[in-house]
Amino acid sequence: MSARRGFTLIEVMSSIAIALFVVGIAYTAFQQCRKLIVRTQARLDMHYRSRFLFERLRADCTSATPNCAMFVQTTARSGSVPGSIALVFGRSVVDDDNWEWGRQSSGKVSTIRWAQWRWDGPAATLRSGFSSEVREYTLSSLAAPWRETIENKLDYRDNVFNVVPQPRRTLSTTAPWSTLDSNGWGSPHADDYGDGTDLQLQTRPAAQGIIDCALQVVLGDGQALTFDDSAATVQVFRGVYQDGRIDSTLATSEPAVRPRLVRLRYTMRDERTGLEQDFSFSFDLPALMPPPGP
Amino acid sequence: MRRAFTLIEVLAIILIASVGILAATGVVVYAMYLAAQAQAQSTGMGTAMSIAADPQPLLRPDRASDWDASQWTRGSYDLTSGGAISCECRGYVNGYYVVRSESSAAADVIATGVRSALVTVQVYDRLKGRLLTSYTTRVMRSFIPAVTP
Numbered sequence: 001m002s003a004r005r006g007f008t009l010i011e012v013m014s015s016i017a018i019a020l021f022v023v024g025i026a027y028t029a030f031q032q033c034r035k036l037i038v039r040t041q042a043r044l045d046m047h048y049r050s051r052f053l054f055e056r057l058r059a060d061c062t063s064a065t066p067n068c069a070m071f072v073q074t075t076a077r078s079g080s081v082p083g084s085i086a087l088v089f090g091r092s093v094v095d096d097d098n099w100e101w102g103r104q105s106s107g108k109v110s111t112i113r114w115a116q117w118r119w120d121g122p123a124a125t126l127r128s129g130f131s132s133e134v135r136e137y138t139l140s141s142l143a144a145p146w147r148e149t150i151e152n153k154l155d156y157r158d159n160v161f162n163v164v165p166q167p168r169r170t171l172s173t174t175a176p177w178s179t180l181d182s183n184g185w186g187s188p189h190a191d192d193y194g195d196g197t198d199l200q201l202q203t204r205p206a207a208q209g210i211i212d213c214a215l216q217v218v219l220g221d222g223q224a225l226t227f228d229d230s231a232a233t234v235q236v237f238r239g240v241y242q243d244g245r246i247d248s249t250l251a252t253s254e255p256a257v258r259p260r261l262v263r264l265r266y267t268m269r270d271e272r273t274g275l276e277q278d279f280s281f282s283f284d285l286p287a288l289m290p291p292p293g294p
Numbered sequence: 295m296r297r298a299f300t301l302i303e304v305l306a307i308i309l310i311a312s313v314g315i316l317a318a319t320g321v322v323v324y325a326m327y328l329a330a331q332a333q334a335q336s337t338g339m340g341t342a343m344s345i346a347a348d349p350q351p352l353l354r355p356d357r358a359s360d361w362d363a364s365q366w367t368r369g370s371y372d373l374t375s376g377g378a379i380s381c382e383c384r385g386y387v388n389g390y391y392v393v394r395s396e397s398s399a400a401a402d403v404i405a406t407g408v409r410s411a412l413v414t415v416q417v418y419d420r421l422k423g424r425l426l427t428s429y430t431t432r433v434m435r436s437f438i439p440a441v442t443p
Contacts, residue, residue, distance in 0.1 A: 033322060040329045043389075047336040050388070054340040216352045221438050226352075263352035278357065279388050281340065282348030 042270040043277065049207045050268065050279045056128060056206065057264065060115045061283035063091045066244075066258055068112065069171040070237040072215060072227050082121025083229030085215055087262070088176070088199070090167055090239070091115045093133060112167055114180065114199045119213040119266070121229055126210045126266065129203035132193040169239035173251045176236055209269045211276070218261035220287060225255075260287040330419050333389070334426035341388045342415040342429035349383045349394055361385035373437035374407050376400060390426065391418040398435070407437030 007015075064070070068090025075083040092110040114131040172179040180196030192198060214228040217237070225235060237259050240246050246256060265280045299307075345351060349366045365371060365381040372379055380397035398411035416428045 036322075037325070040326070044329060044332055044336070047333045047389075051336040051340055054337065054344070058340075058343075212354075214352060218348075261348055263348065265352040265354065267354070277389060278354055279337070280351040280353055281344045281388075282351055283344070284347045 039273055039275060042273045042275045046209075046268045046270060046275070046277050049209075050281075053126065053207050053279075054281050057117060057262075057281070058283050060089075060091055060117070060128075061262055061285050063093065064115075064285050065090045065092050065112060065167055065239070066286055067169060067239045067242060068167040069169055069176075069239045070217075070259060071171055071176045072217065072225075072233070072235045073176070074227050074229060074231065074233045076232040077121070077229040082124075082212070083232070084119055084121050085213055085227055085229065086116060086118040087215060088114060088116045088180075091130075093130065113194070114196070116199050116203050118203055119210060121213070124209055124211050124269070125205045126207045126213070127203045128206040129199065131195065131199040131202060167239055169241070170247070171236050171238075173234065173236045173253055176234065207268070209271060210266050211269045212267040214265045216263035216265075217259045218263065219255050220257040220260045223255070223257075224263075258285075258287060260285050330422070330424075330426070334417065334419075337388055338390065338417045338427040339429065341390055341392060342417050342427055345383075345387065345392055345394050346413045346415045346429055346431050346433075349381075349396070351387055353387070357386075361387060371396070373409065373435055376403060386420065389420055391420050391423070392416070393418070396433075404434075409435055411435050 070087075070089040073086045073088075077083045090112050091114075093113050094110050111133050113133055116127075116129055118127045119125075120127060168180070170179075177196045177200075180199070181192070214226065216224050216226045217235075218224045227233065227235070236251070236254055238246060238250060238254055240258060246258070250256060262283045262285060263280070264283070265278070267276055267278050269276045350363050351361060353361055361383065362385050363383040366383055371381040378397070378399045380395065382393065382395045384391075384393045386392070393416045394413065395415075396411050396413045398409050402411065403409045411433055412430065413433055414428065414430045417426045418424065419426055
């Protein structure tokens with residue numbers, strides 16, 4: 001007869017209780033780890049997206065041309081619906097497609113394109129884009145005197161012309177978009193490339209989950225202008241001449257010095273975890289004078 | 295015939311369990327370390343370059359106290375001085391603890407009110423205080439009397 005016997009009820013119940021306790025602790029630890037991993041992934045994802053924004057806006061700001069106008073336009077928040085902020089400036093871009101000019105000049109050719117950064121508050125999206133590199137105009141409404149003076153008196157209406165982009169030093173302080181659209185060859189046309197309408201079409205989402213945003217433009221004399229969605233504003237900064245002059249006659253709202261720094265602040269939210277992270281970056285703009293001290 | 299566990303058996307079980315728990319904990323800690331490294335590689339240098347360009351980052355109004363730029367804004371960094379000057383700003387930006395130092399020696403004076411300065415930015419892990427990245431550059435500074443802080 002064997003001396004072994006089965007477990008007693010107390011032993012079995014104790015074992016079950018201990019096992020349940022251990023499994024409970026392990027499950028909680030596992031859940032906490034899982035939560036931590038998800039939050040870490042979300043935080044990393046936000047940082048990666050922010051790095052993309054930083055690199056891209058830095059590249060834009062570094063190549064901003066001082067002789068192009070710049071403007072900021074904001075729309076106001078309506079109740080709980082956030083507004084928007086648009087930053088538009090001219091930047092030079094190396095034009096690798098222009099091989100003929102490159103061959104003639106034995107070097108790279110850069111063209112001027114309009115760049116836009118726009119925070120679309122209701123969509124919680126930060127968008128960016130360039131206008132097309134060639135300013136292409138459709139002469140849809142050429143006035144009669146112009147038509148008469150064109151060589152051979154041909155009617156060039158509805159033909160397409162390519163025009164080299166030129167820096168636009170001045171913009172309307174009330175309606176800069178319409179000034180960007182105005183090409184001097186006729187009325188703005190939906191098929192015009194390289195203008196304000198084209199820039200709006202070329203602006204695409206760069207980052208989502210941007211639930212709050214503010215912009216600050218620091219001028220050459222240290223004055224800082226803040227733009228957010230607390231009010232609707234339009235601010236135009238006039239471009240300088242080649243020798244660094246700025247027009248002596250300016251609109252009341254136009255500063256007499258060029259911006260030298262752009263500060264961007266935004267709050268990014270991860271939809272899965274609800275995690276929010278503030279980011280703040282500053283970007284030097286090309287300037288003719290060294291940045292001021294305090 | 296029944297007997298309890300011996301001391302050696304109990305100690306062996308505790309040892310094996312401890313190794314397992316330590317290994318699991320180590321994996322989590324290492325994962326956190328890798329995450330911090332990855333974060334530093336993503337925006338750490340961007341933050342350093344940004345702060346190097348601008349000692350007064352734009353922060354949310356309710357978080358403005360996260361960044362101490364008092365040495366910069368109170369005028370102790372006097373560009374009109376002919377001697378050596380320095381200032382330090384520090385605080386929390388983009389989830390990091392950042393220290394920005396700017397110094398200019400007497401030999402860096404180019405003209406009255408115009409001088410070059412050496413800027414060093416160090417970015418630290420917010421939780422562990424570990425140095426993640428640093429950035430050093432030289433900038434030009436000019437004194438503008440009409441400046442509005």
